Amino acid sequence: MSDTITRLNAALEGFASPEHRVGFAASIGFVLSLILVAGAEGQEAPREDGQWTMPAKDYAATRYSGLGEITPANAARLRPVWTFSTGVLGGHEGQPLVVNNTMYVVTPYPNVLYAFDLTEEGYPLHWKYRPDVNPFALGIACCDAVNRGPAYADGKVVYNLLDGHTVAVDAITGREVWKTKIAELSIGETVTMAPLIIGDRVIVGPSGGEFGIQGWVKALDLETGRILWTGYNAGPDSQVLANPDTFRPFYDEGTELGLTTWAGDTWKLAGVPVWGWISYDPDLDLLYYGTGNAAPYNPEQRLGDNKWATSVMARRPADGALVWAYQFTPHENWDYDANAEMILADLTIEGTRRRVLVHFDKNGFAYTIDRATGEVLVAEPFVEVNWARGIDPATGVPQVDSTKLTGASKGNVENICPSLEGGTSPASPASYSPRTGLFYVSTNNFCMSWEASEAVYIVGTPYIGASIPYTPGADGHLGAFIAWDAVRGRKVWEIREKYPVWSGSVVTAGDVVFYGTLDGWFRAADARSGELLYSFKVGSGVVGAPISYTGPDGKQYVAVYAGIGGDWFLVAGDVRSDDPADVRPPADFMPDLARHTSQGGILWIFALD
Amino acid sequence: MVVVACGGSDSGASTSPSSDAGDRVFAGGVAPPTEILENPFDSDTDAVVVGEGLFAAMNCGECHGGGGVGFVGPSLVDGRWRYGGDDGELYQSIYAGRSRGMPAYGGILADAAIWSIVTYIRAQPIPESVPTESWR
Numbered sequence: 001m002s003d004t005i006t007r008l009n010a011a012l013e014g015f016a017s018p019e020h021r022v023g024f025a026a027s028i029g030f031v032l033s034l035i036l037v038a039g040a041e042g043q044e045a046p047r048e049d050g051q052w053t054m055p056a057k058d059y060a061a062t063r064y065s066g067l068g069e070i071t072p073a074n075a076a077r078l079r080p081v082w083t084f085s086t087g088v089l090g091g092h093e094g095q096p097l098v099v100n101n102t103m104y105v106v107t108p109y110p111n112v113l114y115a116f117d118l119t120e121e122g123y124p125l126h127w128k129y130r131p132d133v134n135p136f137a138l139g140i141a142c143c144d145a146v147n148r149g150p151a152y153a154d155g156k157v158v159y160n161l162l163d164g165h166t167v168a169v170d171a172i173t174g175r176e177v178w179k180t181k182i183a184e185l186s187i188g189e190t191v192t193m194a195p196l197i198i199g200d201r202v203i204v205g206p207s208g209g210e211f212g213i214q215g216w217v218k219a220l221d222l223e224t225g226r227i228l229w230t231g232y233n234a235g236p237d238s239q240v241l242a243n244p245d246t247f248r249p250f251y252d253e254g255t256e257l258g259l260t261t262w263a264g265d266t267w268k269l270a271g272v273p274v275w276g277w278i279s280y281d282p283d284l285d286l287l288y289y290g291t292g293n294a295a296p297y298n299p300e301q302r303l304g305d306n307k308w309a310t311s312v313m314a315r316r317p318a319d320g321a322l323v324w325a326y327q328f329t330p331h332e333n334w335d336y337d338a339n340a341e342m343i344l345a346d347l348t349i350e351g352t353r354r355r356v357l358v359h360f361d362k363n364g365f366a367y368t369i370d371r372a373t374g375e376v377l378v379a380e381p382f383v384e385v386n387w388a389r390g391i392d393p394a395t396g397v398p399q400v401d402s403t404k405l406t407g408a409s410k411g412n413v414e415n416i417c418p419s420l421e422g423g424t425s426p427a428s429p430a431s432y433s434p435r436t437g438l439f440y441v442s443t444n445n446f447c448m449s450w451e452a453s454e455a456v457y458i459v460g461t462p463y464i465g466a467s468i469p470y471t472p473g474a475d476g477h478l479g480a481f482i483a484w485d486a487v488r489g490r491k492v493w494e495i496r497e498k499y500p501v502w503s504g505s506v507v508t509a510g511d512v513v514f515y516g517t518l519d520g521w522f523r524a525a526d527a528r529s530g531e532l533l534y535s536f537k538v539g540s541g542v543v544g545a546p547i548s549y550t551g552p553d554g555k556q557y558v559a560v561y562a563g564i565g566g567d568w569f570l571v572a573g574d575v576r577s578d579d580p581a582d583v584r585p586p587a588d589f590m591p592d593l594a595r596h597t598s599q600g601g602i603l604w605i606f607a608l609d
Numbered sequence: 610m611v612v613v614a615c616g617g618s619d620s621g622a623s624t625s626p627s628s629d630a631g632d633r634v635f636a637g638g639v640a641p642p643t644e645i646l647e648n649p650f651d652s653d654t655d656a657v658v659v660g661e662g663l664f665a666a667m668n669c670g671e672c673h674g675g676g677g678v679g680f681v682g683p684s685l686v687d688g689r690w691r692y693g694g695d696d697g698e699l700y701q702s703i704y705a706g707r708s709r710g711m712p713a714y715g716g717i718l719a720d721a722a723i724w725s726i727v728t729y730i731r732a733q734p735i736p737e738s739v740p741t742e743s744w745r
Contacts, residue, residue, distance in 0.1 A: 135708050135709050135710075136708060136709070136710050137710070138709040138710045139672065139681065139682065139709055139710010139711055139712070140710055141681070141710075142681065143681075144681075210671075453665075456666055456667075456668060458667065458668055458717070460712055461667070461668040461671065461672075461712055462668050462671030462672060463668075464668075464671050467675055570680050570681060571680075579683065579691070580689060581683055581687075581689040581690050581691040582679060582683035582684055582687070582689070582691075583684065583687045583689065584678070584679045584684055584687075585678070592744055595744045
């Protein structure tokens, strides 16, 4: 950690007063709490209307709720007040919406959309929308048939179907307004991400990094569903929408970077999917998203930096023009997708207010980046990292440990940290409180071995070429929920968990942060200290992201999905019970998760008693 | 090696509810065989070796897990079958595909290759009891 980018931290050591310094002290036990700079990095909280209309609450993707009824002083009085079985067993990632006293819930495949009337006792349905989704998509989705939620605008609920369509549904009547095919299932494209609606544009992207797709983002017209533009994440400038006159990456020079950084025509099977989250800065008029892994997993089949895999992209919503890009993991060897959210915040760095985006990458580093230019300001590991010693502050390039490089000619490369599940998963988005100035992050504590082999491309089948067993990380816990100071690049507190933490989080104006665990505990913690305030065992492991909203009665509520899935459906042993023809042995790195949870989609709502 | 499976297509937006039925004829594009199917290799050990190589080369393990222990697709070594587990039924699953994501390899692989894969799968040891857990 000490070798990593430190120029700003070094400056801050002398700059910060002792009581403003934060530190991380390892100790045994569940809760490590600390010191905090109360609001030192804070900013004006956005206006709160008690609704949740976007996947990550706001354009900045903060997952910050301005509601303050629930506080550390009263959180012990939280109680579940309502539950609902979605009738679906797949991994319940993402989050509901609350708009005009209606809660909208999208399930995993078959992507049912429920509209609950929050004004009536028992929250009965206004309506239920059941799209016609091609079941073949079940075998094309790499990592369980998940969906990360809908978005609302202009009277429409808009979301993606696993089989490659985007639908807009009338929020009042439940009638389908339009349906657009955006992805091609037969070449390995599915869609799991939550769209973001920017003005009259719906921004969407595909999954398929394990199928050799050529990843992209598209903008659809909110009114009609018509595709307005497509920007690829690899390929010629004409496809990437990188105009030499307007594309200004901070560290890179030249043209056709999405073409020349791939050996031969390997960019055509680049992978580079968009399965995470999108954020938007209205002042800069830039949208931001992260791109996924390069394909295949055997990096010797795609020599070069492989731009713009594992990168953050900044584009204009109007025409998709790429304004800047930064690659977190050039020529990535470890499936370090960069699809995790880009949280927009204004932080004081070296005494200057900076417009930044903060990103917690699967590669284990947390980045604080100038969101106007793409300059990396802070990059420090937030979990155990050994594939790189740090990020070169002059170039933004990781200082890679060459003994951790993988490839078919290298045999089995052992003990690479973090694992391909990531230091954090993009499936478990972080939150940010402008009151505490802290970011709240779900983390994993795994390492892995990587034995690459020659991958064969067969259209519509996996294009991978690696065997990758996991091993537990240090200290006997497989995950933790942490608070992060993105100015200093330091962990402030952590709550250690027995299993990887795979839920998202929401932090509130009451300074309470909510998250869930893989073994099915829904938790509330003090956002400043990390003290656990409340835990309740919900019906299944939590891989969704909680939200907070105001009910028709004026009370503050917190809603969260239970429903283990995602990667843990694949590799965690026998967490399913619905298919008599599929019984699985326990995972050697996590042998007893199925003792604590099994599949099941349940929506839970909590409030003070 | 590049092999193209075929799929249906549609494009653009529609303003009314639509069916995706056309998308569901996926890959292969040939009618499934109707005659009685008999494995020409039985448990021939050479065919097992060939089948193991094809299982890897055709990306079977990328969905069903290395050794067929289950991943995105179900386990092939637990002695349990969604669509039947005798030789002819396995051949049909590989040849014509299955609706929840199993591609049809009938237009891609020769008969002998499919039978080799069937022979490899059938040669895998089946546990005497299902591997459920007691945690004691």
